[in-house]
Amino acid sequence: MTATPAKPAKLLPPNPTIGVFDSGFGGLTVLRDLLPLIPGARYIYLGDTARLPYGSKSRETIARYAVSSAKFLHEQGAELLVIACNTATALAFDDIRRSLPIPVIGVVEPGAQAALSSSTPYSLLPTPCSHVLVLATTATVQSHAYTHALNTLNLEAYEKACPLLVPLVEEGWINHPVTDEVLNIYLTEALTAAPSTQTLLLGCTHYPLLEPAIRRTLAALNHPLTIIDSAQATAQAVALHLNQQPTTTNHRPQMTFYATDSIEKFERLGSAFLGQPVTGVRHVDLGG
């Protein structure tokens, strides 16, 4: 599902225009991780906030929304597209790739690859039957995209839908007893069903903001796990695709932001995800 992009990287200029898209704000965690790795690129970010969330909707609706968002970024000049949304990658990667004549990179395969690396730190061969617990939205879990990607790498997957985590993050309850209790319920259920899990993959770009709470909950459950953030893994996959070397340049990346709903809300909430102020957001109407 997240196989080789359609066009080889050598056709891209050294500092291409990279389109990054998500249903909302979560994809800004991928952009945040891209900035230090590829500082010379120009970035165009689209948050499809008028139609979020994708994670509770059907495959057909998600694919329609995702393809129109991807086409918009291509029209704005994107030479490479990053689907910085687990749900859109899981449900619409092939639709998006077929719709665009540029390379497309999603978050599922990099996340699975990072889980493999974490499972085999001392060996080039995967440990048979290593178990990975994937926390994700309902739509991502129902697609079983992570199960397919992990099984291909000889890893076992257990996927757990966590529909309350995105609303809790958006309520700002990042470090809050209610969030700890919800995480305790979700993780207890998951670890009871898959007790031999060693690795936890955060399969939604909102979840990295909950990493401290997740670590706290796992410690309370006496079940520490290696946590994989697919945002970081995806940024590294993009850098690898562009043959970018780590750099210490002070180049200030060019960023343009678009949102399909309120600009003010995007600027206010987006800053927490990007880790720096989000300003100059432009509104775009993609229908609906």
Added chain:
Amino acid sequence: MTATPAKPAKLLPPNPTIGVFDSGFGGLTVLRDLLPLIPGARYIYLGDTARLPYGSKSRETIARYAVSSAKFLHEQGAELLVIACNTATALAFDDIRRSLPIPVIGVVEPGAQAALSSSTPYSLLPTPCSHVLVLATTATVQSHAYTHALNTLNLEAYEKACPLLVPLVEEGWINHPVTDEVLNIYLTEALTAAPSTQTLLLGCTHYPLLEPAIRRTLAALNHPLTIIDSAQATAQAVALHLNQQPTTTNHRPQMTFYATDSIEKFERLGSAFLGQPVTGVRHVDLGG
């Protein structure tokens, strides 16, 4: 905002086609209360599930979605429209009324009227400065539609945004310790800010499903309140508009359901809101 509908009721047939619309499933609580009051009508219900939730989005986006939903129901033959969604009523009532040549009834004014009746049980005059606490979505609270409607009736309003309640209902955690804890937080904050509240208005059609949990929480806080459900008040306002008398007929109402996202999910979740099986749902694409 929810003033006299555009056309007088006398132009309507005795058993009209009533369009009922909500962003999702919550409006089915209004339909549930309409069925016994106006059993001879034909009902067409639209859940705009591909674009939900409305409650976290901007006025412009909500108005665009609500007007296209309302027009669809009119095209299907609706002779009277019930906006069974607090957010759409609060943000887009005037836009919808201007767009349609049929009477339009929203949920805000009937809810406010019911709060007035509850505040003045032994008098025809409102008690000065009776306080009503309104729980609603972020968009509804930001519109201050309930404050305007209640102030017009000489009632004081305190509005509290409760963004986690809809996700909790949709997770199925109707009677759950996490929901009780979230309600405890929201209600404690609201009652600290507005301690003289006597009446609680449920300003979102999802919230009636939480009424037992809300009563439990209020009892634990030692602050019992009269609870007003705007779904029931709206159904009564529609019956009044049609000059319908209470009836004990066994007539089985005709109902047609449309959803803009998954039919299967609508049938599964909708039944809990309607209180009877929801079947034969048809899909409609309203863009987006």
